[in-house]
Amino acid sequence: EVQLVQSGAEVKKPGESLKISCKGSGYSFTSYWIGWVRQMPGKGLEWMGIIYPGDSDTRYSPSFQGQVTISADKSISTAYLQWSSLKASDTAMYYCARLSSSSWFDPWGQGTLVTVSS
């Protein structure tokens, strides 16, 4: 079974750093792009960026370029999303998802809730 399992919920203060993870299993992790999607409370889905774990080629949405860093460690089949200095506006649910045939996201991880509050 193809599966993506994300790290647990985080509560952080403004200005702190954070790295959340997404571990793939049941398929060749290095052969598919992995995407990250943000969902702010009560809002819709926003694409943040994608990474190809095979060679770490990374593409960002212009809205998130410079705001986050996407990386991957193919040796442990894990993709990451990180912030160097969190803001309250980063409070959201973050999903990872495998990109199939370069067009659709399937499957999705269960989501990681990030809460940033002083």
Place this chain on the structure above:
Amino acid sequence: DIQMTQSPSSLSASVGDRVTITCQASQDISNYLNWYQQKPGKAPKLLIYDASNLETGVPSRFSGSGSGTDFTFTISSLQPEDIATYYCQQYDNLPSFTFGPGTKVDIK
């Protein structure tokens, strides 16, 4: 950037009703249009890919059609378990992915 619009933003229908959601792209996206279902508190789930292809295991009451800029998603007979928000999503080869704003479906 390609913009996606969806209508309606919400709807309320009775069990057994036919439900239709439309999605419009700001420019031609061929058939690079996918549909997802998101139930409250859950991750999105792929239902339809490339505009009209039903994902394996998805009930046949769900269907999609369209190409170019105008797309339609249909639930032929609404069931209680279909209560969710539905999103369209486009892809272009920049690469860039854009989700529609979503349609919340409720039971009347």
